[in-house]
Amino acid sequence: MKHAVLVAGGTGGHINAALAVGEALMSEGWDIQYLTGKRPLDYKLFKGQNVRHLDSKPLRTNNPIQLFKNVMMNLMSFFIIFASYLKNRPKFIVGAGGYVCGPTLLAGHLLFIPVFIIEQNAVMGLTNRILGWISTRIFVHFTKTRGLSNTLSKKVRVVGNPTRKAIQPVSAKKFDGELKVLVFGGSLGATQINKVIFDILKRPSVNSMAIHHQLGGDQKAPEIQTLVKYQPMNYIDNMQQEYEWADVIISRSGASTVSELAIIKKPVLIFPYPQATDNHQVYNAQIFKEEADFTVEILDPKLSHEECVKRTQEFLVKASREELKYTKTPSPGNHTCDEILREIKTNVGLA
Known part of the structure; x- marks a missing residue:
């Protein structure tokens, strides 16, 4: 053989x-x-x-x-x-x-x-x-x-x-009034993103919103009283299913993540990992944004926590108002x- x-x-x-x-x-x-x-x-x-x-x-x-x-x-x-x-x-x-x-x-x-x-x-x-x-x-x-x-x-x-064969292009879907947000920071999670999401749960800027959140590693979500439909997970086993469910995505910009996002083609807010070797996540995000025909917003990883929360809230509000750009060109895979x-x-x- x-x-x-x-x-x-x-x-x-x-x-x-x-x-x-x-x-x-x-x-x-x-x-x-x-x-x-x-x-x-x-x-x-x-x-x-x-x-x-x-x-x-x-x-x-x-x-x-x-x-x-x-x-x-x-x-x-x-x-x-x-x-x-x-x-x-x-x-x-x-x-x-x-x-x-x-x-x-x-x-x-x-x-x-x-x-x-x-x-x-x-x-x-x-x-x-x-x-x-x-x-x-x-x-x-x-x-x-x-x-x-x-x-x-x-x-x-x-x-x-x-990219794994399990990740396939998804069909565009009509916004049904409830903003569905997929959040993940890679296999090990992202403390910075997690803390932003925890604050958003306390004071959501969108009336009707559901969040599926991969915490990563051994991180746990705190007990928070929230109006958001919130589902925390340590690891997502069926990523394709989550991509199909989501309206928008919040993520890091590791290479495999960016590759999958280029296939899925849904609006994304990127938090580049600030300690990535040679600052490669920032460059990944920048080139990805240049090549994308849909909304890709990038947060400066050096922003304060409060500013990250504010910018994330603004992104979600625009998404709920259907003000983000969605691709008109289906991904070839x-x-x-x-x-x-x-x-x-x-x-x-x-x-």
Whole structure:
């Protein structure tokens, strides 16, 4: 059976991209192994898959002792996977992001196995900037991807971001008088967004409103007396169902979120994560807004809590008055996986 390895870890954006490509490969009869780290999402999102968990640590640290420890841990993972590739050599390896891509893709490259990387964000991460030099192709989400040298740009293919088949375009629906708001901050949640929503529950600006709110992680909603139909959830298992239900969305701007929003095409208020590496969520949001043919509003993550509440209330009021712009062009869906697989097969001689 044809065998391939997909590597990703740490964030939902990285892992979901790997799962999307893996889903496409398995539908064609490929045997897939996932390699990931040992963080909570690595276990949660890869549950039930053919997966191996490895120790992997970042190289970005100002502590020389910690850097040495991290290098040693990555080296151990490198030798473990090097031996694994010798026993069961994959046709190719795809890295979708995360520290774990470093040792695993390097091991493949030294064994002359073709390696490919996926960069979902508008700013190329440190690991991918390094791995770009040994990759056959670099698949990027955005045309304006920062951090690419002129040499690496020759390897780039702009394909979008791999998205799960479960996420499909939704039909436009008529506003029925009750504003339905979907709120989420990514797999781990977003304390900033959560606090804004809790304040809005206390003093809603829209008379008839329902909120479905993914709190994330172990965060809990406080006991609040409210006129809003409020449904808190720690994690949303059926995202497509929620997208179909919502009139408008409030979210972060991680790569997988932006990719899904581009398919769903409903007005969105974005709170970029202010601590995102290289400020990539701000750039993700800005480019997404430039390309969208529907309302995309972006909040400066440095605004005060009170100003964030005020701006969010204004967004909801405009939505309730049907003053936001909805797309007139249905989404064609996401065909990124098809493009990635065509390019990989061409480069490994399977086309």
